[in-house]
Amino acid sequence: MESLRVLPGVGPKTAQRMAMHLLERDRDGGRRLAAVLDQALEEVGYCRRCRTLTEEEICSICSSGRRDDSLLCVVESPADQLAIEEAGGYRGRYFVLHGHLSPLDGIGPEDIGLEQLEARVAEGGVVEVILATNPTVEGEATAHYIAAQLTERYGVSLSRLAYGMPMGGELEYVDGGTLSRAFNGRLPFRGD
Amino acid sequence: MESLRVLPGVGPKTAQRMAMHLLERDRDGGRRLAAVLDQALEEVGYCRRCRTLTEEEICSICSSGRRDDSLLCVVESPADQLAIEEAGGYRGRYFVLHGHLSPLDGIGPEDIGLEQLEARVAEGGVVEVILATNPTVEGEATAHYIAAQLTERYGVSLSRLAYGMPMGGELEYVDGGTLSRAFNGRLPFRGD
Incomplete structure (x- = not known):
């Protein structure tokens, strides 16, 4: 249980329920889980190029030869990368930070691989870095x-995801900051 | 209770709690509520110009003489108008539809005041209609x-609120449609 x-998301009660279930009802499932965990922890490491899990x-x-080398999307976690892949539409490459800068927690540029990111951009070929x-x-x-790190030295263009209303959201229930951003970032209406 | x-949001149980509370603990509050309701229902009507509650x-x-006549923001409800006012930053005028087109429910253009909106734009002075x-x-x-109704005849420019990531949201938990829109609508990064 410990x-x-x-x-x-597993507290003492859930842990107890899980342990009892595995011991009383599904010992085979438990053994499979243990084996898969062992294997995954052994074999899954970080991509040497983009630092995602692989x-x-x-x-x-x-x-992949079918991705666009000129686009590099910088994300905080493999889960974010997965979300973008599942949303579809993006055909460029990725770079995974595994976190964000957080000086109070002692997380600096070197902890999120920014040197490696800079080296990647310095190789050339990247036209746009999507933050x-x-x-x-x-x-x-x-x-x-x-x-700040990339623009001065490498002349790549930088972009940021759009801020605004989430799809299906209602103005009335959206926070003021988002509404304000959506308002200021309004775009010409196109009939598509 | 009925x-x-x-x-x-008031079901049978809540109605009972409310009724008991007013009768047993706060008869004065109940009387004030009745009076205010009466007065509000008597006095609050629709603005002849923008159709909001007033x-x-x-x-x-x-x-107000301090609002910008060249901007007209079309919203579905007075609550939406309030949300935009509270978010701050917008200094133009409004037009309230009190709903949206919904042919299945028999709600057509005349039910949401589109003739009046067209007349308002036809007066001139409006440069941008924010949908x-x-x-x-x-x-x-x-x-x-x-x-479709406004562009052909009046040459006003039309804009739509930005779609994208809500402030403070996390990529991992945002729906695919929103993420996809935020990606496609990405903007040059500005350091502000």
Whole structure:
């Protein structure tokens, strides 16, 4: 039970329920889970190119010949990368920070691989860096830091995800900051 | 109790609690509520110019000399107008539809005041119409209808609120449609 509590969102009660279930009802499932965990922890490492999680040296997106080398999307986590892939439409490459700048927690540029990112851009070939860090205070600060680091020296263009109304949202229930941004960022109406 | 159930979000249990509370603990409050309700229902009508709720013939925003006549923001409800006012920053005028087109429910252009809107634009002076209907299917359809109605004849420019990431949101938890829109609508990064 103690060990199950390393899982996020699992407290003492849930851990007990899980342990009892595995021991009383599904010992085979438990054994499979243990084996898969072992294997995953052994084999899943970081892509040497984009730092995402992968079982290979170089992940499938980095090694694909069908992605656009001129676009590089910087995200905070592999989960963010997955979300963008699932949303579809993006055909460029990625770079995963595994976090954001957070001086108070002692997380500086070297901890989120910014040297490696700079080296990647210095290689050439990248035309646009899409700063897809989260629209939170830390994500914004990280985007600003990267922008300052890259623009002066490498002349790549930098872009940021659009802020605005979430799809299907209602004006009445959206926070003031988002509404204000959506208003200021309004775009010519196109009939598409 | 029956009567209290006209309030949105009030079911039988809540109605009973409210009724008991007013009768047993706060008869004065109940009397004040009845009086204020009576007065509000008597006195609050629609602004003749923008159709929002007001106690005057013409609401305070329409009659203010400090708003910009060249901007007209079209919203679905007085609550949306309030949200935009509270977010701050917008200094133009409004037009309130009181709903959206919904042919299945028998709500057509005349029910949401589109003739009056057209007349308002025909007066001249409006340079940009901001279509701030909700980013829902019905809101979009209504925006398209209005756009078609106004562009051809009056040469006003039309704009739509920006779609994208809500402030403070996290990529990982945002729906695919919003993420996809935020990606496609990405903007050059500015250090502000």
